[in-house]
Amino acid sequence: MISKLDLTDIQGNLIRAYGRASFQYARYVFFRVDGARGAEAREFIKAITKYITTSVTWGMGTDEVEKPLATTNIAFTYDGLEALGLPRASLFGFPPEFAMGMKNRKDILGDDGPSAPERWDKVWQGDPVHIFISINGQSRDALEQRYAEIMRCVADSQDAVCIVAGHRGDDNDSLDYQDASVIFENGKACSKEHFGYTDAIGDPVFEGMPDAEARKDGRGKQVANGWEVLAAGEFILGHLDEAREYPAAPEPFLLSRNGSFMVYRKLHQNVGAFNKYLEQEGATYPGGKDMLAAKFVGRWRDNGAPLVDAPDHAAKQVWDAKYAAAATDEAKDRMLSNFTFDDDQDGGKCPFSAHLRRVNPRASLQTESGAFDTPGALANRRRVLRRGLPYGTVEHPHSDSGEHGIIIMMVSASISRQFEFVQQQWINYGNDFRVGNDKDIILGNHGSRHPSKAVIQVAAASDSAPYFLRNIPRFVETRGGDYFFMPSMTALRLIALGLIDPT
Ligand code: HEM
Numbered sequence: 001m002i003s004k005l006d007l008t009d010i011q012g013n014l015i016r017a018y019g020r021a022s023f024q025y026a027r028y029v030f031f032r033v034d035g036a037r038g039a040e041a042r043e044f045i046k047a048i049t050k051y052i053t054t055s056v057t058w059g060m061g062t063d064e065v066e067k068p069l070a071t072t073n074i075a076f077t078y079d080g081l082e083a084l085g086l087p088r089a090s091l092f093g094f095p096p097e098f099a100m101g102m103k104n105r106k107d108i109l110g111d112d113g114p115s116a117p118e119r120w121d122k123v124w125q126g127d128p129v130h131i132f133i134s135i136n137g138q139s140r141d142a143l144e145q146r147y148a149e150i151m152r153c154v155a156d157s158q159d160a161v162c163i164v165a166g167h168r169g170d171d172n173d174s175l176d177y178q179d180a181s182v183i184f185e186n187g188k189a190c191s192k193e194h195f196g197y198t199d200a201i202g203d204p205v206f207e208g209m210p211d212a213e214a215r216k217d218g219r220g221k222q223v224a225n226g227w228e229v230l231a232a233g234e235f236i237l238g239h240l241d242e243a244r245e246y247p248a249a250p251e252p253f254l255l256s257r258n259g260s261f262m263v264y265r266k267l268h269q270n271v272g273a274f275n276k277y278l279e280q281e282g283a284t285y286p287g288g289k290d291m292l293a294a295k296f297v298g299r300w301r302d303n304g305a306p307l308v309d310a311p312d313h314a315a316k317q318v319w320d321a322k323y324a325a326a327a328t329d330e331a332k333d334r335m336l337s338n339f340t341f342d343d344d345q346d347g348g349k350c351p352f353s354a355h356l357r358r359v360n361p362r363a364s365l366q367t368e369s370g371a372f373d374t375p376g377a378l379a380n381r382r383r384v385l386r387r388g389l390p391y392g393t394v395e396h397p398h399s400d401s402g403e404h405g406i407i408i409m410m411v412s413a414s415i416s417r418q419f420e421f422v423q424q425q426w427i428n429y430g431n432d433f434r435v436g437n438d439k440d441i442i443l444g445n446h447g448s449r450h451p452s453k454a455v456i457q458v459a460a461a462s463d464s465a466p467y468f469l470r471n472i473p474r475f476v477e478t479r480g481g482d483y484f485f486m487p488s489m490t491a492l493r494l495i496a497l498g499l500i501d502p503t
Helices: 035-049 078-083 096-100 103-109 140-156 271-282 288-297 313-325 329-337 355-359 415-427 489-497
Strands: 025-033 070-076 131-137 161-163 178-181 183-185 188-190 221-223 226-228 260-269 385-391 405-412 454-456 467-469 476-486
Touching: 025 035, 025 078, 025 140, 035 070, 035 078, 035 140, 035 161, 035 489, 070 078, 070 140, 078 476, 096 103, 096 415, 096 476, 103 415, 103 476, 131 140, 140 161, 260 415, 271 288, 288 355, 313 329, 355 415, 405 415, 405 476
Parallel strands: none
Antiparallel strands: 025 131, 025 161, 025 178, 070 131, 070 476, 178 385, 183 188, 221 226, 260 405, 260 476, 385 405, 454 467
16 A cells, blocks of 8 residues: 555554554553663664564565564653753754643643642652553553563663663552553453443544545544544654644754654543442433433444534434444444534533543534634644553452553644643633533543533523533542653664664
């Protein structure tokens, strides 16, 4: 498959969500470089470069490679790039939020109370981590084998590069790495997360992605008469973005081109609090518990049916029958992803505080016709690619004890314009949706200062009253993370050779 992008130069996790490509197991490992031994640490980078997975299409055709059993990808914090000897002139070209790191952005991100950095896993408590390596395996064996190969390179570095331990496990252990995997229901892998929702459906589709044209409806950008693919520069540096500009990036061009930024966040899920609140409110909500759960996210939990297309129980039955009868996987996928909020401007179907409306409002924020060239203009520059997998198991669904949640990695060309904006303005604040300071129901940092509320709207013409959710508990807590730069293969080789020259 010919792509306008150089897929051999772009790391594989940028183009693909591995979990959906049958890589069910993941291990996330963090390292620190001995500051005085940058040259030896660069030898380590050189040694592991051969393991890094690119975006080249898997298959047996021309320009394709055989699908591997395990994938490996790498990224660096600002401090990591400094420790590896990047020249100052290049370092100064990186955006300030990346240089500051996630901990120092806690006020913008709403990481307060139980999400405050003092409560994060130990791995984030000391000096910043430098290097992030992620491994995905089609089997546990494949993952372990790749991990052993990487650890041999670590051993060869003779402490120039060391693992940073301190990931919290169920018994509050200080684990060497963070494991994650898809959830298994009755022994079968599924795409559920710990609150029981079907996940990993929506993901932006941009220029140069293999199959972009076929997958753009519902995942690209909403335009006057349908959908178009997003500009590659929204996600990959060195390419034109939605403003037809090159995203801000450090010099030289070869350092930034085909790279991107990645936000790693470990998000704990209070499954007990979620189930209790859903039971309690579901008992009084006129549509009942299952429909209320759908209102929290914008999709029904069992199969991901979008609320705008299946707004009540009767419509859901019709949707389910059509879904079951859909002839192909592609037809099923279209039913899940291809929808808009055009016929739901009052939030009567999908509430304004439902998670997926908050994180991707599509064209629904444009209220004056003709105000913008494209109806989705206000959302197109706020999109993020989602990567990662759930971690931990839920032993007691009615208790908040135990460690389980999602390792989420948001990839975008600008951390501040894309991820941070969504987190600050749309998840933890509701003014763009004209709902004051109501937060995203499942993700908001509820209860930080005032008890949180949210409104489940009804259609403007309806006789029924809206439903008020009050005293919403905090369902999701941040356990740590940081901001990373994912270099291209070219940049990785230049970093390894100490050849970055910004002049
Ligand atoms: C524990 C934390 C989280 C849970 C349980 C969760 C759950 C979900 C679920 C169930 C969906 C619907 C399935 C789908 O459309 O793929 C979804 C969609 C989505 N989520 Fe989250 N999510 C979490 C954190 C986040 C964060 C931190 C962000 C980014 C700031 C985010 C961004 C998105 C996006 C962009 C979509 C797709 C929306 C679309 O294009 O329609 N999520 N999430």
